[in-house]
Amino acid sequence: MLPDPSQKYKPYVPLNLKDRQWPSKTFTKVPIWLSTDLRDGNQALANPMTIEQKTTFFRQLVQCGVKQIEVAYPAASDTDFQFVRTLIENNEIPDDVWIQVLTPAREDLIKRTVDAVAGSKHAILHMYNATSPTFRNVVFRNSKEETVALAVKHTKIVRELTEQCTAKYGTKFKYEYSPETFTQTEPEFALEVCEAVKTAWGKAGTGDDRIIFNLPSTVEIAPPNHYADQIENFCRNISEREKVIVSLHPHNDRGTGIASAELGILAGGDRIEGCFFGNGERTGNVDLVNLALNLYSQGISPGLEFSDLPSVIDVVTQCNDLPVHPRHPYAGELVFTAFSGSHQDAIKKGFEAQKIRHQEAAAKGEPQYWDMPYLPVDPLDLGLNYEAVIRVNSQSGKGGIAYLIKQHLHLDMPRKLQVAFYQIVQEVSDREAREMTVEDITTIFRRAYHVGGPAFKGRLSLHNFKLSSEPEEDSPDNSGDDSIRRRRFDGTVSVDGVLRVVRGDGNGPLSALLDALRTHLKIDLALREYTEHAIGEGENTSAASYVELVPADDRKSHKSWWGVGIDSDIARSGLRAVLSAVNNFIGDKPLPELKLTVGFNSKTDQAYVASVIVNSLGLELPRKLQSSFFEVVQRAARESNGEISIDAVTKLFQTTYGYNTEVKSPKLALQSSKSFKMEHLDEGRRAITGDIVFFGEPKTVTGEGNGPLSSVLAALHTQLEGTLKIKDYAEHSIGEGSDVVAASYVDLVYEVPGKKKTSAWGVATDTDITTSGIKAILSAANGLELVSKKVVNGK
Ligand SMILES: CC(=O)SCCNC(=O)CCNC(=O)[C@H](O)C(C)(C)COP(=O)(O)OP(=O)(O)OC[C@H]1O[C@@H](n2cnc3c(N)ncnc32)[C@H](O)[C@@H]1OP(=O)(O)O
Numbered sequence: 049m050l051p052d053p054s055q056k057y058k059p060y061v062p063l064n065l066k067d068r069q070w071p072s073k074t075f076t077k078v079p080i081w082l083s084t085d086l087r088d089g090n091q092a093l094a095n096p097m098t099i100e101q102k103t104t105f106f107r108q109l110v111q112c113g114v115k116q117i118e119v120a121y122p123a124a125s126d127t128d129f130q131f132v133r134t135l136i137e138n139n140e141i142p143d144d145v146w147i148q149v150l151t152p153a154r155e156d157l158i159k160r161t162v163d164a165v166a167g168s169k170h171a172i173l174h175m176y177n178a179t180s181p182t183f184r185n186v187v188f189r190n191s192k193e194e195t196v197a198l199a200v201k202h203t204k205i206v207r208e209l210t211e212q213c214t215a216k217y218g219t220k221f222k223y224e225y226s227p228e229t230f231t232q233t234e235p236e237f238a239l240e241v242c243e244a245v246k247t248a249w250g251k252a253g254t255g256d257d258r259i260i261f262n263l264p265s266t267v268e269i270a271p272p273n274h275y276a277d278q279i280e281n282f283c284r285n286i287s288e289r290e291k292v293i294v295s296l297h298p299h300n301d302r303g304t305g306i307a308s309a310e311l312g313i314l315a316g317g318d319r320i321e322g323c324f325f326g327n328g329e330r331t332g333n334v335d336l337v338n339l340a341l342n343l344y345s346q347g348i349s350p351g352l353e354f355s356d357l358p359s360v361i362d363v364v365t366q367c368n369d370l371p372v373h374p375r376h377p378y379a380g381e382l383v384f385t386a387f388s389g390s391h392q393d394a395i396k397k398g399f400e401a402q403k404i405r406h407q408e409a410a411a412k413g414e415p416q417y418w419d420m421p422y423l424p425v426d427p428l429d430l431g432l433n434y435e436a437v438i439r440v441n442s443q444s445g446k447g448g449i450a451y452l453i454k455q456h457l458h459l460d461m462p463r464k465l466q467v468a469f470y471q472i473v474q475e476v477s478d479r480e481a482r483e484m485t486v487e488d489i490t491t492i493f494r495r496a497y498h499v500g501g502p503a504f505k506g507r508l509s510l511h512n513f514k515l516s517s518e519p520e521e522d523s524p525d526n527s528g529d530d531s532i533r534r535r536r537f538d539g540t541v542s543v544d545g546v547l548r549v550v551r552g553d554g555n556g557p558l559s560a561l562l563d564a565l566r567t568h569l570k571i572d573l574a575l576r577e578y579t580e581h582a583i584g585e586g587e588n589t590s591a592a593s594y595v596e597l598v599p600a601d602d603r604k605s606h607k608s609w610w611g612v613g614i615d616s617d618i619a620r621s622g623l624r625a626v627l628s629a630v631n632n633f634i635g636d637k638p639l640p641e642l643k644l645t646v647g648f649n650s651k652t653d654q655a656y657v658a659s660v661i662v663n664s665l666g667l668e669l670p671r672k673l674q675s676s677f678f679e680v681v682q683r684a685a686r687e688s689n690g691e692i693s694i695d696a697v698t699k700l701f702q703t704t705y706g707y708n709t710e711v712k713s714p715k716l717a718l719q720s721s722k723s724f725k726m727e728h729l730d731e732g733r734r735a736i737t738g739d740i741v742f743f744g745e746p747k748t749v750t751g752e753g754n755g756p757l758s759s760v761l762a763a764l765h766t767q768l769e770g771t772l773k774i775k776d777y778a779e780h781s782i783g784e785g786s787d788v789v790a791a792s793y794v795d796l797v798y799e800v801p802g803k804k805k806t807s808a809w810g811v812a813t814d815t816d817i818t819t820s821g822i823k824a825i826l827s828a829a830n831g832l833e834l835v836s837k838k839v840v841n842g843k
């Protein structure tokens with residue numbers, strides 16, 4: 049570059065326009081749009097469009113609502129001529145669309161041009177000749193007078209030929225004249241030529257009969273304010289202004305084509321010629337899509353339709369084989385995208401605030417205005433979605449990531465979790481030096497917080513649980529005062545694939561689970577923050593819970609572990625969140641292993657024994673059965689020097705409760721698992737008729753009760769002395785899908801007058817829940833000293 053460019057380049061000569069009006073004007077009207085994609089756009093392509101491409105493009109322009117389309121320079125090539133003929137002969141041109149054709153000021157070429165449009169309903173004949181000093185002197189070697197004469201002579205030819213065409217084919221014409229290189233032409237001379245042309249045309253009227261003077265910045269040589277001055281000057285000084293449509297044809301050599309067009313409109317322009325996405329000679333013609341959407345963003349309907357902008361981009365780029373730049377206004381792939389943290393944060397907050405504002409406006413019947421940081425228009429209006437609005441890389445912050453998690457997983461993370469998760473994503477993004485896709489982020493989230501299915505399970509996961517606030521009967525805090533009753537967690541947790549029965553107490557379910565983990569797994573954490581929200585509505589609502597855990601002995605710790613839980617049940621979602629955070633705390637630290645030690649002082653031993661049973665038999669024993677069986681195990685352990693193997697514990701369970709083992713001469717048994725019929729009576733009552741073997745003798749018995757189990761007891765009472773009562777009942781499923789079976793646990797109490805009250809547990813499984821309950825009752829009854837009525841009668 050030159051050290052002193054003034055020695056090579058002359059600045060533009062400003063127009064001394066007094067009292068210019070355009071700077072204080074605002075947009076109030078929409079210009080007439082003329083697309084010159086198929087002419088100026090086409091002539092600038094290395095490979096001009098084929099007839100098929102031009103036809104596709106033309107249809108797209110019509111679909112977008114463009115009513116004036118410069119379709120060709122028919123004298124230029126057979127393709128261009130034939131294209132115009134094809135449009136006409138195939139009736140492609142809607143009645144309200146004017147095709148426009150360009151011709152130089154040469155009689156033979158004007159004739160060819162008029163021939164091209166003959167028979168079309170409407171046509172704008174556009175003639176041009178350059179008027180600036182350089183063109184007069186260098187290209188045409190014409191004086192000013194000769195330049196005017198050229199324009200006048202050929203305007204008259206245009207008039208004559210178009211009138212002949214109208215007479216012969218009925219084609220209605222408008223005339224457009226362009227003083228090419230207008231912006232480099234002396235303003236008074238441009239006016240002089242146009243006045244002469246208007247006179248030569250002789251038919252300029254008002255309304256539809258206006259002559260079009262197209263004032264091109266053939267090469268953009270000055271800033272847009274200068275163009276606006278030139279346009280205002282022309283508008284003020286052209287005679288019979290009402291008979292003239294002032295058309296603008298900005299190019300973009302200085303990159304200010306849009307500004308020139310907009311200021312030119314403020315300065316009096318009525319019409320704009322341009323191309324979609326700014327194709328055209330050199331740096332292109334002004335972009336009509338950009339201009340139209342600029343108006344739209346000001347609340348002015350542009351009269352052009354871009355509700356499906358991606359399809360328009362597809363058609364245009366396929367036809368002219370030019371890409372749309374990713375930063376191109378409105379149309380670029382990245383223009384509705386924020387990578388940077390502060391932009392993302394503002395957009396996220398903007399969407400949240402706007403949602404509330406719109407709800408309030410809707411309630412008052414007021415317009416729901418778009419007011420979003422960094423997004424001048426709503427991408428949805430253009431057929432885009434919010435997917436691309438926030439994209440994440442190493443420049444992003446917590447707000448953007450939280451936005452994506454909310455959009456895609458519907459999780460509204462608390463602020464501190466946003467910070468914690470951001471650090472995880474940031475670390476990956478930095479390490480891999482690439483953009484994080486939505487898929488990356490959601491996968492990182494699922495992995496970090498163990499949500500979203502078995503693939504993301506942590507080392508600890510919730511298998512089953514029961515929460516109770518009632519203290520056990522034998523519990524010391526059985527005070528009856530609800531306010532001081534604590535919550536109790538009894539559950540089964542999978543730890544590295546092994547089921548562990550754990551139990552704990554706390555002020556709430558989460559602290560009860562934490563107590564259980566402290567007791568059984570030596571994980572000593574406390575809850576510092578807990579939040580929850582609903583996801584979805586109606587029947588499909590689920591709950592999302594977020595917990596922050598800290599070391600129990602340092603509640604103000606700067607180090608904490610976050611967890612997330614999602615479940616249809618709110619309590620389970622909170623418990624899952626605790627385990628999610630615990631998983632993050634333990635990492636790959638070793639945990640106390642499950643080993644069977646039966647002692648007499650350790651509180652944990654009952655749970656260990658229960659853990660053995662859940663792993664070997666899949667049975668999740670209710671807490672009271674755990675205690676009851678624990679006593680059995682203790683007795684057995686005493687008899688074997690305090691040592692007892694896991695296999696022996698399992699066998700002991702089976703023989704004690706007759707579970708899955710052959711019981712010799714059972715006192716009571718179903719003849720077969722289908723040997724009963726349960727009927728539904730009024731008010732939820734049930735009646736059973738069953739074939740039951742009583743002390744070796746098959747009997748058909750009946751009974752009625754408030755539910756299936758009480759009807760069974762009624763049936764048993766027909767044969768037994770005294771009363772059987774169910775003190776405790778629990779059930780759960782084992783397995784999944786078609787392999788699922790029901791497990792039932794019954795604690796049965798038996799009272800016979802004159803005898804000590806006794807009780808026993810029964811356990812059974814069956815594919816049918818009722819059968820498993822009946823079997824559990826019979827299993828429990830077998831552990832009791834039953835007195836048969838027959839025996840009593842026989843005495
Ligand atoms: C700013 C614009 O976009 S204007 C439109 C530009 N578009 C095109 O040029 C595409 C179509 N053009 C063509 O196919 C050809 O140029 C044609 C058919 C018009 C003319 O082709 P040719 O006769 O071979 O001439 P050529 O292409 O060399 O054009 C230059 C001649 O046209 C003259 N000329 C240029 N513009 C005009 C005009 N508006 N009116 C009359 N003559 C003109 C030049 O002075 C020159 O004349 P010369 O040969 O006597 O010196």
Ligand SMILES: CC(C)C(=O)C(=O)O
Binds near residue numbers: 150226229262265
């Ligand atoms: C023909 C004219 C209008 C033109 O294309 C230009 O000046 O850029």
